[in-house]
Amino acid sequence: MVDAAAAVPDSTAAVPSSPGVSVYETHSAAVFFLGDHAYKVKKPVDLGFLDFTTPSARQAVCHRRWS
Numbered sequence: 001m002v003d004a005a006a007a008v009p010d011s012t013a014a015v016p017s018s019p020g021v022s023v024y025e026t027h028s029a030a031v032f033f034l035g036d037h038a039y040k041v042k043k044p045v046d047l048g049f050l051d052f053t054t055p056s057a058r059q060a061v062c063h064r065r066w067s
Contacts, residue, residue: 028052 022033028050032039042058052058 020034024031024033027047028043028045030041030043032041042052042061044053044055044058046053052061
């Protein structure tokens, strides 16, 4: 299993789109749609009301979401 929370790049703007993949970006995440699957990756941002600047912070919010 890949730890997507720790694997997020510094900028999702560098992620090229490719055939069959759609990318939707929010203020705190990028969502990749591929066929029947969606992959959400948290961005390393600090917006005041949330702080995802560390991999452990992004991982913790992902674990809370799915527990």
